[in-house]
Amino acid sequence: SQTIHQWPATLVQPVGSPLSLECTVEGTSNPNLYWYRQAAGRGLQLLFYSVGIGQISSEVPQNLSASRPQDRQFILSSKKLLLSDSGFYLCAWSDEGPSQPQHFGDGTRLSIL
Amino acid sequence: DQQVKQNSPSLSVQEGRISILNCDYTNSMFDYFLWYKKYPAEGPTFLISISSIKDKNEDGRFTVFLNKSAKHLSLHIVPSQPGDSAVYFCAPLKGGADGLTFGKGTHLIIQP
Numbered sequence: 001s002q003t004i005h006q007w008p009a010t011l012v013q014p015v016g017s018p019l020s021l022e023c024t025v026e027g028t029s030n031p032n033l034y035w036y037r038q039a040a041g042r043g044l045q046l047l048f049y050s051v052g053i054g055q056i057s058s059e060v061p062q063n064l065s066a067s068r069p070q071d072r073q074f075i076l077s078s079k080k081l082l083l084s085d086s087g088f089y090l091c092a093w094s095d096e097g098p099s100q101p102q103h104f105g106d107g108t109r110l111s112i113l
Numbered sequence: 114d115q116q117v118k119q120n121s122p123s124l125s126v127q128e129g130r131i132s133i134l135n136c137d138y139t140n141s142m143f144d145y146f147l148w149y150k151k152y153p154a155e156g157p158t159f160l161i162s163i164s165s166i167k168d169k170n171e172d173g174r175f176t177v178f179l180n181k182s183a184k185h186l187s188l189h190i191v192p193s194q195p196g197d198s199a200v201y202f203c204a205p206l207k208g209g210a211d212g213l214t215f216g217k218g219t220h221l222i223i224q225p
Contacts, residue, residue, distance in 0.1 A: 006156075034212050043117075044157070044202065046212030059212065090156050099145040099164065099206060102213055104156030 002027035006091050006105035014113050019064075019078040021108050023091030026072065031093040033074040034102060035066055038088040050074060051096065086112045116140045119203055119216035127224050132190040134219050136203030139184060143205035147213065148177060148188050151200045160201075161188070190221075198223045 003026045013019060025031050035047040046059045048066035056066050063082060067075045074091055090107045094100040118137045126132045134148075144165040149157035163170040163177045163186070170177050176189045190197055200220050204213040 036212070036215075043217040044204075044213070044215035046214070049212050092156075101147055101159045101162060103159060104149075106156045107154070109154070 002093070002103065004091060004093055004103060004105040006089075006108055008108060009106065010109045010111075012111045012113060013081050015083055016080050019076070019081050019085070019110070021076040021089055021091075021110075023074040023076075023105060024072055025074075025093045028072070028093070028095065030071065030096050032096055032100070032102075033068060033072075034092040034094075035074065035076050036090040036092065036104075038090065039084075040087070044090065048076070081112050083112050086110055117203055117205060117214050117216040119201075119219050121219050122217070123220040123222065125222045125224060126193050128195060129192045132188075132193045132197065132221055132223070134188040134190075134201050134203075134221065136186050136188075136216055137184060138186075138203075138205050140205070140207070140214075141184070142207050143214075145206040146177070146179060146186050147204045147206065148175075149202040149204055149215075150197075151202060151218070157202060193221075193223045195223050195225065197221060 006023050034049045036044045038044045050056050050068045064078050088107050092102040092104045094102040116139050147162040148160040150160045151157040161172050161175045163179050179186045200218040202218045203216040
């Protein structure tokens with residue numbers, strides 16, 4: 001069966017520091033991969049999605065970036081964190097093809113001080 | 114521009130009764146609609162979906178209804194159980210590899 005792992009579960013970082021969140025999927029090949037963020041009091045917002053290695057689509061302008069160095073690995077990064085980057089970050093995967101349900105990891109709670 | 118609206122932030126239902134969660138959307142390009150359930154400090158869990166070519170999909174205690182002309186869908190849970198207490202998100206999809214567009218969620222509380 002397929003599983004998705006995100007780490008770390010919680011992270012406290014100072015403003016201006018770099019960020020690297022990692023997500024890996026097991027038990028499937030060529031998945032579509034996604035990064036979402038839920039800010040306080042708001043719904044889930046799509047940040048990035050990827051349909052293959054090295055292919056990244058960005059949904060909103062921000063100081064975050066994403067990379068997919070391997071088929072089942074998705075990384076969310078920042079060179080300099082802002083206070084507004086605080087939130088709950090979720091990675092998700094789906095089978096390739098249209099109208100496939102997305103399956104989420106347990107998320108990373110990021111607090112910027 | 115809020116494309117997906119879940120106008121009830123919370124809903125309280127007695128155990129054993131029916132829970133009805135509502136969702137309205139504005140984008141006519143959505144062609145697939147998913148419902149997710151989320152517990153605190155966990156990722157959302159896929160619950161049930163419906164294609165835009167259908168008006169009803171049923172899976173055990175969960176039924177989703179779609180009214181395309183009204184751009185409205187609802188999730189019915191019957192009978193409601195204590196473990197159903199969670200936040201429920203409506204999440205339409207435009208197909209392809211695009212990400213989901215989530216509503217803000219409805220916090221369902223099942224009272225004993």
